Amino acid sequence: MNEIKLIIADDHELFRIGLAELLKKHDDIKIVKSVADGVELMDALNSGLNADIVLLDLTMPNMDGFQVLKGIKSLNANIKPIVISMHSVGNYIAKCAKMGAYGYLLKNTDESELVFAIRNVYKGKKHFSAEISEKMINFMSTQSVSENVLSRKEIEVLGLISKGLTTKEIAAKLFVSTRTIETHRTSILKKFEVKNTAELIKKATEINLI
Amino acid sequence: MNEIKLIIADDHELFRIGLAELLKKHDDIKIVKSVADGVELMDALNSGLNADIVLLDLTMPNMDGFQVLKGIKSLNANIKPIVISMHSVGNYIAKCAKMGAYGYLLKNTDESELVFAIRNVYKGKKHFSAEISEKMINFMSTQSVSENVLSRKEIEVLGLISKGLTTKEIAAKLFVSTRTIETHRTSILKKFEVKNTAELIKKATEINLI
DNA sequence: ATTTGTATCCGTATTTATACGGATATTTCT
DNA sequence: AGAAATATCCGTATAAATACGGATACAAAT
Known part of the structure; x- marks a missing residue:
């Protein structure tokens, strides 16, 4: 053998x-x-x-x-x-x-x-x-596989959220409007199938994304 | 030996x-x-x-x-x-x-x-x-160790927060007013020295409290 | 060259969360 | 019995997050 x-x-x-x-x-x-x-x-x-x-x-x-x-x-x-x-x-x-x-x-x-x-x-x-x-x-x-894989930007935003930054602060930091960050947030929540930040952070840490 | x-x-x-x-x-x-x-x-x-x-x-x-x-x-x-x-x-x-x-x-x-x-x-x-x-x-x-130890109730609330329940939902579940839960939240945030839910959940999972 | 994904922005409305600063009953411990 | 911790509740205000439903521009991939 x-x-x-x-x-x-x-x-x-x-x-x-x-x-x-x-x-x-x-x-x-x-x-x-x-x-x-x-x-x-x-x-x-x-x-x-x-x-x-x-x-x-x-x-x-x-x-x-x-x-x-x-x-x-x-x-x-x-x-x-x-x-x-x-x-x-x-x-x-x-x-x-x-x-x-x-x-x-x-x-x-x-x-x-x-x-x-x-x-x-x-x-x-x-x-x-x-x-x-x-x-x-x-x-x-x-789900379709590609649907809920986060984009780079989303991962970046997620990281900042997890550090406790608010939407406004993140927007300022990344030089984009708060709208953009809000959209990212919404998209992230959808992809993670969760309904709020608390759940999101929990799930994200669970899979070691943060 | x-x-x-x-x-x-x-x-x-x-x-x-x-x-x-x-x-x-x-x-x-x-x-x-x-x-x-x-x-x-x-x-x-x-x-x-x-x-x-x-x-x-x-x-x-x-x-x-x-x-x-x-x-x-x-x-x-x-x-x-x-x-x-x-x-x-x-x-x-x-x-x-x-x-x-x-x-x-x-x-x-x-x-x-x-x-x-x-x-x-x-x-x-x-x-x-x-x-x-x-x-x-x-x-x-x-840090003094004892100062930021959560009470049982606070741990319970924290658990529910991490499951994505809102203050209102938690209040309903525990048969108390939303005020009570808000107070718990505030207290938990203070003890963890964080400023919002995102940071809280992150820190809490880090120390495996959830 | 056309599709696909990524990043960007806009409006409106509602719901939640956070920041103040108290007060009182009930356990629990000493 | 008395002190200390715990759990409960209240009011007011602002800030932030979430839910809708869109649209455009660009780069990358097939």
Whole structure:
């Protein structure tokens, strides 16, 4: 049997080491690299490191999971990313799938599912855990993927809102009218499917957007 | 040498298993139990399970880390909790220390520090990692811990605010006048030293109060 | 070259939130 | 029993946010 060459990318050292120890028990899986952020990962890949699968955390410093997915895709290197995240949020899952992820697991998956997923993805199958699939289906049925991805400006505005700036203050800071900011606010609320600032900030922090 | 009996409490299975695998290598540490939430942990302890140390995640479903700390203290069982968290927020760390935690580590600590911390805490010492200590000192110097502790009612109101309920809705739900809720809001904002809902929710989620 | 996404702006009306500055009952603790 | 914390309520005013329903200009992508 061929060995599955695997890279772990996660900024939590304990998780990374733990995962490595856990996977050691499985003879068909070999960890060829373990990195703490996306830049490190891309560096390694650009230096010619080869692997079959990357276990990829979405929230890392410097270069997050999405950027990594994009980077990996552009390499054309036949490396299959499996996203491992804390959160199951519809538009993130969909975005990952769209960006070339072969799997999406939560950090509360159990060992057997993780190993199962790795082996399946290695064979070219995709693996999204039950909870994730359900979320994704719910999400797909109500929203089109592109619809609720925030634009750069909206993300910027959201950041300022979360810092406690009012619409007026944000408008002044960005040299645009308050109307514009209001429109952004409305649009953000709609995309997040929430009805006010409180809910918005909560949801945004939940998915680590702030 | 005596074996250090240890319990792991974390809702992320992969992290739990990984941690277990990692600690297996150290002969002086023995994992006697591994649980996914606070209720499970307290059940085990109440059924007579004995341990020296609990590695405790702060954010768990059903019963969070704070409640667990309180519960453990009331047992009088000489079990020393070490908090392992994703976040380093002053308020939070201080609260843990006050509530009887013997240590506070971030999930990005490395293996050697984890083991070092476990052994030290076992000997009765306290272990707060460098980053944590720094945060705590900063916090202590600017804030008195007790001054900005929310009352139960305020916590309840805060929870409802974070769910997106308006003042009016909260008032209706709790059978009090909107004035009362407004007063609570004002008081909460003051205690958090923030000026509006957006900032409030952000800060509150940062310290996992919601 | 046409579609798609992004950023910009406008008006009107209603609802919420925040800022003042009090006061009184009820628990809870000492 | 008395102090302290907690929860409750009131009035007035301004500031801010949300809900409608549009429109134009430009850049990027296919």
